[in-house]
Amino acid sequence: xxxxxxxxxxxxxxxxxxxxxxxxxxxxxxxxxxxxxxxxxxxxxxxxxxxxxxxxxxxxxxxxxxxxxxxxxxxxxxxxxxxxxxxxxxxxxxxxxxxxxxxxxxxxxxxxxxxxxxxxxxxxx
Numbered sequence: 001x002x003x004x005x006x007x008x009x010x011x012x013x014x015x016x017x018x019x020x021x022x023x024x025x026x027x028x029x030x031x032x033x034x035x036x037x038x039x040x041x042x043x044x045x046x047x048x049x050x051x052x053x054x055x056x057x058x059x060x061x062x063x064x065x066x067x068x069x070x071x072x073x074x075x076x077x078x079x080x081x082x083x084x085x086x087x088x089x090x091x092x093x094x095x096x097x098x099x100x101x102x103x104x105x106x107x108x109x110x111x112x113x114x115x116x117x118x119x120x121x122x123x124x125x
Contacts, residue, residue: 006120007085007112007117009111012108012111013031013037015038028050034099043106044076045074046076053071077091
């Protein structure tokens with residue numbers, strides 16, 4: 001079974017906690033990603049996803065101007081780069097999420113999506 005490092009994206013797309021929902025959505029659209037990693041002082045503070053955008057806009061008509069820290073998932077579950085893609089898929093399916101930050105110790109090194117893991121499962125089958 002493949003390791004997470006073999007399928008993860010190393011091109012990190014990040015915002016600060018004070019970025020607005022609109023700013024994060026713009027970055028996500030420009031980079032064609034489903035999430036941004038929220039960094040505070042060089043440390044992973046949270047993850048903000050397409051689902052968070054929908055949740056924010058459904059709750060407040062002016063949510064586009066709110067900071068992402070109001071809507072992000074704080075202290076997200078992470079996975080090590082040497083974990084298997086099966087481990088990552090299990091974490092995502094159990095937790096009900098589609099993006100997983102990859103950390104090596106305290107350092108953020110990538111992000112993996114359910115699409116990445118599905119592709120890895122298809123490739124080996």
